[in-house]
Amino acid sequence: MINFAVVGVGHIAKKHIEAINNIEGARLVAVCDTNEERLNAPEYEEYKKYTDLKEMLSENEDIQVVNICVPSGLHAPLTKIVTSFKRHVIVEKPMVLKLEDGDSMIQDAEENGVKLAVVHPNRFRPAIQALKEAVDTNKFGVLSHANATVRWNRNQAYYDQAPWRGTKEFDGGVLMNQAIHDLDLLLWLMGPVKSVQAMAATRLRKIETEDVAVATVMFESGALGVIEAATTIYPSNLEESLAIFGETGSAKVGGKTANLIKHWDFETVSDEEVQSLSEQIEKDPFGTPGHQCIIEDMVSAINEGRSPIVSGKDGMAPVKLIHAILESAETGKRIDL
The missing domain is CATH 3.30.360.10 (Dihydrodipicolinate Reductase; domain 2)
Incomplete structure (x- = not known):
């Protein structure tokens, strides 16, 4: 069983959560958002809830993959935090807005020995x-x-x-x-x-x-x-x-x-x-659903020890x-x- 967490519970997060719940071998453990009102919506009652990403990762060593669903300009700094805890990352499109941020994300993932996948469903x-x-x-x-x-x-x-x-x-x-x-x-x-x-x-x-x-x-x-x-x-x-x-x-x-x-x-x-x-x-x-395909592929990539189909380098091309x-x-x- 591969355990997931979702960061940012806005509109697109609902696709991620539905996909995780539909995948055999995947389980959503926690959700994280700085907006407490949004975080306390009824649909998130069954999950652990956090307003601090580092706290969530520190308290849940069983989380293996973090799905980043925040505004695009925040992808790079949050990926850096997640990879520093040696957790795999699935990041929404666009991967980054700045070229240097993309290079940094790929380097952070490689140096920490984790996988980085980009959502192009x-x-x-x-x-x-x-x-x-x-x-x-x-x-x-x-x-x-x-x-x-x-x-x-x-x-x-x-x-x-x-x-x-x-x-x-x-x-x-x-x-x-x-x-x-x-x-x-x-x-x-x-x-x-x-x-x-x-x-x-x-x-x-x-x-x-x-x-x-x-x-x-x-x-x-x-x-x-x-x-x-x-x-x-x-x-x-x-x-x-x-x-x-x-x-x-x-x-x-x-x-x-x-x-x-x-x-x-x-x-x-x-x-x-x-x-x-x-x-x-x-x-x-x-x-x-394409999100389900991306997340299923991450589960397979972890189990098979390979790169995701849509890697960080693929995400940087467009x-x-x-x-x-x-x-x-x-x-x-x-x-x-």
Whole structure:
């Protein structure tokens, strides 16, 4: 049995807790939050409750994994505390806002001999898994280009929910907060980026960070890519999609959240196979919840003595790309990674 604790009992923590409770071989022992009112909600009655992270770790040596669900700007300092107690870490996205913080987190985990996993749950959606399989089995042939699109709505009320939302220090903008999952998928599917040229703006929301961004990228393979991300879409979420094009195939996974087959055409795949795949995914477009997959993988990684599927280095890849996009937008120059 692997024992867990959750730090930060806001909205996203509920997904972590539900996932832990659904996993055989995992048990939630304690929860921690500086907000006592939130901590004392009825749903946390059965767990040990703490307002101090160090106190929780000192008093519960049986806690093996800590899930960090606090604002993004706090990920690095809390990870440092957890790893100093030699406990494994699962951290929400984005892994960090500052590049140096990410390097520090990876180093802290390595020096203390613990595992660091980052929550990028969209990798486990059935349609995305099918897209990854198509890339890995060379169904596309030589890749020509790809598109990642996030056209969502986050109105001013969303940003006004908490003072940290939309700030550079604790939250980040549309790239760090909403589009980072799609950038993770883009890199996972297409490989590393060689260079990027971008523009970004704060058009409609009263925040410190960008609410719309567009970028073109060249991958190390020579393939090209287009990224579009916005929280300015009126009046609600329009689409999230990933499209890949190659010499012998083209595919698009889309919908309001990228989980449905919108286009699937390959030289080696019959119409009957396409129809069967589309129908299968439509029956269960989300599959096993991604948070559950991430946490199950941490349990397996501990038991098998291996690295998590989405490691700290994996978590840093889209963060580095976002920094390059924002640098290009600020300077007007092409940025080489």
